[in-house]
Amino acid sequence: MGLLQDSLDRASAATATRPLPKTAGARMRFLVRHEKGSTRQVAARLGISRRTVERYVKGTLRHPRPELAARLEQEVRKDWQPRVRARAHKRAATATGLVVETRARFGYSGAPGSTDDSRMRRITQHLPPDIAARLLDARTAGATESDLRKIVAEGLRDMYFRDRGRRAATLDEVRLTDIDYIELDF
Structure with missing residues (x-):
């Protein structure tokens, strides 16, 4: 994934109204419920065996390896509270918009x-x-990441560089490259 895609995922995850499940067993049960009872699909998502998933669900295994714990948290975070995320996306797309904070190299043609x-x-x-x-x-x-960069660059061109049409009317294209960091917020 790219920087913008990861930032959008983090912004979506930040809209959650409840904390993630704490234990590995609770997280595994959540994923199994989300996959409609398919331990095979959960095992494929996590890169482990189906039997390992069943052991976590049952409670026989409790403490995952650090890399499995990180993948487990990442997968749960992707699917956590989808309706809350959808509401936040709809609100951003119709009423509030987004806030972009970035440090990047900007070039333009004018x-x-x-x-x-x-x-x-x-x-x-x-x-x-x-x-x-x-x-x-x-x-x-x-x-793709480059398509998302173009959209953000166009938005920054109109809002930051052109100041909503009050200046730099001849500014044609803004290029967003060498992103040091980028954070999006709803």
């Missing part, structure tokens, strides 16, 4: 005679609901 040398910038900017909707729809449709 009017002849202007400089297009890229440079590192730290930007925190609110993106309106229409850009949030495009970003979330593209993520749901399976867009």
Whole structure:
């Protein structure tokens, strides 16, 4: 996964209203319930045997290896409270938008005679609901990391560089490269 996809996943996970299950057995039971009782699918998701999944569900095994514990938490976090996530996505796409905080290299193309040398910038900017909707729809449709970067770059072009049309009207394209970090929030 890319930086933007991971950041969207973290922002979605932060909308949870209840904490994740604490024990490995409770997490395993949650995944089995989510997969409609299929221990085979849970085992495939975690990269372990079906019998190991059954042992955690039964309570025979309690303390997973660190790498299994990390994968287990990651898989539970992906599926935790899907309706709460869907509400947050809908609210961001229709009413509130997204907040982007990034430190990245921005370059642009504009009017002849202007400089297009890229440079590192730290930007925190609110993106309106229409850009949030495009970003979330593209993520749901399976867009690549570069497609998501283009959407964020267009949003930052309109909101940060053009200041909603009040300046830099000749600014054509903003390129978002060399991302140091990026955080999205609903």
